[in-house]
Amino acid sequence: MSEKKKPTVLDGFKAFLMRGNVVDLAVAVVIGAAFTNIVNSVVKGIINPVVGAFGTQSLDSYSSCLSQECKGTDGIRILWGSVLGATLSFLITAAVVYFLMVLPMSKYLARQDARQKAKEGAQEVIEVSELEVLKEIRDALVAQRGTGHNER
Secondary structure, three states: OOOOOOOOHHHHHHHHHHOHHHHHHHHHHHHHHHHHHHHHHHHHHHHHHHHHOOOOOOHHHOOEEOOOOOOOOOOOEEOHHHHHHHHHHHHHHHHHHHHHHHHHHHHHHHHHHHHHHHHHHHHHHHHHHHHHHHHHHHHHHHHHHOOOOOOO
């Protein structure tokens, strides 16, 4: 009588790490972090100077004061420019991810699905034609037997 080795925590952790989803997620996080740097550079290098043509060079300097006077640390300052910059970064990131990753992947998956359906449809046609051929063979055999034999 042999005892099965009880899986250890290390074995479970190794199995968890070897799942495809974990590896895909790790790759996505690394690529996302690198891509965030690119988007932030675009916002700082292109968008901020364009905005600077109408005002200051940095969106972070746009703010409003809720109190009578905002000097230094006195007063209540709303930094809506930094929110606008973060929103633009998010929108650029979302647009690039959608147009460069999501849209092509969905088109690819739609093509794969259409190919699979076409393949299944062709398989059904083959099965139907095989059934028709078998019926024709059966009818020919019945006809060859003649009327003198019992039919089933």
